[in-house]
Amino acid sequence: MRILVLAPQPFFVPRGTPIAVRALLEVLCSDGHECDAVVFAEGTDPGIAGCRLFRVPAFPGTRNMPPGFSLKKVVADIGLAWIAAGRMRRGSYDLVIAVEEAAFIAMMLRPVFKVPYIYDMDSSIPEQMDDKFGLPGWLRRWLETVEGRAARKSIGALTCCRALQSTVEGYAPGLPVQTIEDVTLIEAPGTPPADCSFDEPVVMYIGNLESYQGVDLLIRGFARVADGGHRARLVIIGGTEAHVAAHAQLAQDLGVGDSVSLLGPRPVERIADYLGAATIVASPRTQGRNTPMKVYSYLDSGSPLIATRLPTHTQVIDNEIAMLVDPTAEDMARGLAELLDAPDLRARLAAAARRRVAAEFSPTAYRRKLTGFLERHVLPQLG
Structure with missing residues (x-):
């Protein structure tokens, strides 16, 4: 097939959705499909054989595109729509895979x-915006109407978790939907870097420090553990x-500043080293x-995972x-x-997690789910 992928993100940059888009393109191209991808201006070419990139111009004020909704993204999306129309006018595409908005x-x-197009839903736009801005009810309902219409007009949908699959099925009963979870980013055991070498047991968090990530909750819980006499480092x-400074101040206020190390960003390619x-x-x-995408690498790290008992985790993780x-x-x-008191418990959880990753959250499992969905549900509709 000739496939046009519309990915409204900087590409490639080492964060959530762009990593998922790279995995999608790698599988499609390795299966022999010809892919063109329309992406935002920022990022580097990942060099995927069989894939051509078409970038939205770097409009004034659209540099340093943050994750999630922003006015920068709205401006860039207008450019993406223009380029997408141009590609469709020039090219003879069999299918569009449209990511998020x-x-x-x-x-x-x-x-x-x-x-025809497939809706690749990595997040629900109304839910994401409501969590971030607290939308008035009428605006959330309008966004849900638009999102639901986009689902019903598609020939199928891909989601990254079961919760989003339920959202799509609510919008469009009977629509073919495939959940394809993200995969581990660990390819080989890592060597701990010099800036992450500590004598005490290490509790580690990797990711952005936006409020929804709950890092303040982790710091507060860690402070209670430290007050209880446990020797550890967060x-x-x-x-x-700004986020690093704010969380460092929280650690100081809780009396654990000397036991909390905020290292700032590190290359995603070194995630195995730090884990x-x-x-x-x-x-x-x-x-x-x-x-969260990082959960799959956590599960493959060889260290036990502690996570909040919420649907964001429990749709993938269990006891x-x-x-x-x-x-x-x-x-x-x-x-x-x-966990700090029980080495046997840590070892048991870590071993079970690695077995689950090998079965369900590996690159091989990702390929199996994507190609199976295309063969069973998409190709028959395209004739």
């Missing part, structure tokens, strides 16, 4: 160019300068329903492979203390 663009262009990797230094890995997320805790500082402290 690009589904709205694919829906508008389908009557003109007659190219290592936090990622975040902007190799962890005794426990943590996902303290408090909002959202989609499962067999992780320590699940309530999203409170008290229960986070309890879970951390149990």
Whole structure:
């Protein structure tokens, strides 16, 4: 097939959705499909054989595109729609795969160019914006109407978690939907870097420091563990300068500043190296329903995972492979203390998690789910 992928993100940059888009393109191209991808201006070419990139111009004020909704993204999306229309006018595409809000663009262009599309939903736009801004009810309902229409006009949907699959099925009963979870980014065991070498057991978080990630909850729980006499260090990797400073101040205010190391951003290619230094890995997320991409690497790290007992985690994680805790500082402290005190428990959880990754969250599993969905549900519709 000739496939046009509309990916409204900087590409390639080492963060959530762009990593997922890269995986999508790698599988499609290695299966022999010809792919063109329309992406934002920022990022580097990942060099995927069989894939051509077409970039939206770097409009004034659109540099340093943050994750999620922003006015910068709205401006860049207008450029993406223009380029997508141009590609459809010039090219003879069999299929469009539209990531996130690009589904709205694919829906508008389908009557003109007659190219069917798959909705690749990595997040629900109304839910994401409501979590971030607190939308008035009428605006959330309108966005849900638009999102639902985009789902119903598609010939199928891909989601990254079961919660989003349920959302699509609610919008469009009977639509073929395939959940393809993200995969581990660990390719080989890592060597702990010099800036992450500590004598005490290490509790590690990797990711951005936005409020929905619950890193403040993790710090508060860790402070209670430290007050209880446990010897440990909390290592936090990622975040902007402002977020790093704010969380460092929280640690100081709680009296654990000397036991909390905020290292700032590190290259995603070195995730295995840093995880190799962890005794426990943590996902303290408090909002959202989609499962954080880092969870799959955490599960493959060889260290036990502690995570909040919320749908964002429990649709993938259970008590067999992780320590699940309530999203409170008290229960986070309890879970951390149990893991620090029980090497056998840590080993059992870590081993079970690695087995689950090999079966369900590996690159091989990703390929199996994607190619199976295309063969069973998409190719028959395209004739």
